[in-house]
């Protein structure tokens with residue numbers, strides 16, 4: 001799992017740093033190293049990574065650190081925003097021709113997924129009430145035509161084929177056929193080819209000249225490595241692509257190719273495919289892709305939730321209590337409730353950068369039903385007990401258990417957890433003081 | 447005698463022999479491609495890699511003094527070749543160390559050091575394709591969608607056929623549309639037998655029948671195709687494990703080769719592929735395809751380093767002659783000369 005820990009790595013790196021109110025150059029430099037690494041591991045092209053981190057440095061240095069976030073999270077937030085912006089808004093529309101049929105050409109390397117994606121696209125159009133026509137123009141790969149025919153039958157979309165004749169002739173004939181048969185969309189499945197194969201690239205240019213496609217889509221395997229830039233650039237230079245479809249996204253590829261391609265061609269990624277089934281075509285979401293490239297979708301959503309649900313006033317009060325070591329079971333309950341509003345607790349805790357591997361937290365099994373128990377137990381305590389848990393001896397424990405409908409073990413466990421939490425918070429508080437004289441509030445999301 | 451295949455560098459002859467058996471007309475047409483000599487193809491296949499990779503190193507180090515900037519440039523080249531961060535660091539650290547120990551100051555020397563380090567990385571766990579000659583030889587081909595499994599099987603069938611072996615193919619990809627037809631075309635082209643069921647049928651049953659037919663027909667070698675699958679799909683990986691178990695049970699022993707086909711264009715995900723496929727079936731090696739493109743194939747260094755999986759074969763085109771044994775020395779040599 002080399003990827004999942006950009007957040008904790010950032011956390012680790014930035015923990016040693018002092019800049020708190022604003023991101024200092026040193027903060028940013030340390031963070032950028034980790035970001036660079038994460039991007040390279042995601043197969044973003046080296047050059048693209050270099051440019052990107054340079055831009056990031058400019059933007060991040062001197063930025064205010066939001067009170068609900070740590071510096072590391074602030075950096076993540078900026079990185080994510082920049083990545084998302086770079087990959088463009090959701091622009092998955094395919095411009096339909098004012099005078100049908102709209103002709104779409106599917107191009108790409110061998111094995112990228114053109115044939116399957118052609119069929120998926122056709123199915124999408126059909127479900128929107130269009131009358132697509134699939135065109136079998138891959139005359140080279142054995143049984144490629146048959147493959148498209150089988151898929152066409154499956155999705156009930158007609159397939160135009162002329163066997164192994166010249167793909168240019170096939171494409172031209174297909175467009176005429178579409179006009180005669182009232183097909184308003186023509187999807188041409190071309191053969192996979194290397195971008196350096198001049199004669200086969202020439203064939204694509206010929207098809208383009210002959211049928212004037214409205215849309216040329218480059219199909220790219222999301223597992224593609226550093227070469228993605230050269231591939232996309234070559235196809236784009238030769239044909240002028242209008243957009244990209246990223247395939248095989250249901251795997252665990254981080255898909256850095258998306259960023260590389262967008263950067264070098266400037267062309268939008270319109271769709272992504274997530275399944276071998278015919279309905280696996282989805283609109284491309286730059287924001288999700290950004291978190292995926294960073295390998296930390298969960299952390300990002302946590303940051304969002306934290307921003308939304310965090311009650312700054314309460315947190316401040318809590319923070320002060322901790323500084324003065326007067327954190328009580330009542331506070332504990334309140335704190336758990338705040339966290340609860342943000343989603344399933346164990347997940348939340350696990351997602352927290354730097355907290356995932358904290359031993360104390362592993363014992364803190366805070367699932368929802370457990371939380372109810374905790375509430376019941378705390379409610380059964382007297383105010384004195386809540387404020388001063390040390391006085392809770394054996395007989396009090398029995399009473400509390402009986403009162404809350406739990407077992408003595410549950411009460412014991414809660415008290416143990418409370419102590420652990422308190423211990424942990426003391427550590428944070430000490431750390432906080434070192435950082436900036438105890439002024440900044442305690443944040444759960446450190 | 448088909449035994450010759452296993453003696454190593456005999457392909458040079460093989461590639462110039464024309465197909466004897468022509469099961470289909472299209473075979474004749476393509477036979478012309480066969481005439482291109484093996485070494486031409488190797489060079490053709492590797493020039494791209496050479497231009498991109500070694501060309502760069504050569505330019506980079508010439509007449510330069512060895513400093514941090516040089517190492518940074520070297521790292522850049524390696525990473526751009528998909529070698530991956532970890533393995534890049536491993537290589538450059540080793541070179542740094544040797545520069546110090548051997549008191550090297552001329553930048554030109556870096557190329558030699560890099561070459562040596564790459565060779566040693568690739569030879570550490572190297573093992574060529576090894577098939578039984580005293581009993582039915584067996585190969586199973588696995589990998590993600592579109593990697594080049596079926597094409598590689600076509601190429602292997604051609605190679606074995608050249609060596610006069612009786613080859614039987616098993617159309618184990620019963621999932622992808624027309625995948626069976628695709629393998630059938632290859633079988634016809636090369637002129638070998640094939641066991642195939644209906645699309646959508648149980649791949650375990652195909653595996654079973656393939657072994658049974660191979661035994662009954664006294665085949666020398668059987669090659670089983672499988673459906674492409676992403677390594678993260680646990681149910682499909684379990685299915686693959688099951689197919690493998692069926693083959694082993696029917697053979698009465700482990701297969702000679704369980705080959706993972708990896709597209710050279712793949713980036714760091716190849717590591718995940720190798721790791722997870724290895725968990726599902728006992729991989730014996732890797733076939734690296736599409737090296738005729740511009741992809742540098744540097745991922746094999748990461749695979750060798752992190753997974754100790756040897757590359758056994760490389761694909762350098764779509765013709766049936768476009769398959770070569772991977773020889774680390776020769777590979778790096780071709781890369782550098």
Ligand SMILES: Nc1nc2c(ncn2[C@@H]2O[C@H](COP(=O)(O)OP(=O)(O)O)[C@@H](O)[C@H]2O)c(=O)[nH]1
Pocket residue numbers: 110111141192194589590591592593594595596597598674707735736737738739760761762763764768
């Ligand atoms: N250029 C090139 N193309 C290849 C090579 N090997 C396979 N292909 C192509 O890659 C595509 C996918 O191959 P296929 O064998 O169907 O992959 P599978 O899904 O793994 O069985 C086809 O278009 C093949 O012709 C190779 O070494 N070089």
Ligand SMILES: [Mg+2]
Pocket residue numbers: 595596597619625672673674
């Ligand atoms: Mg196949």
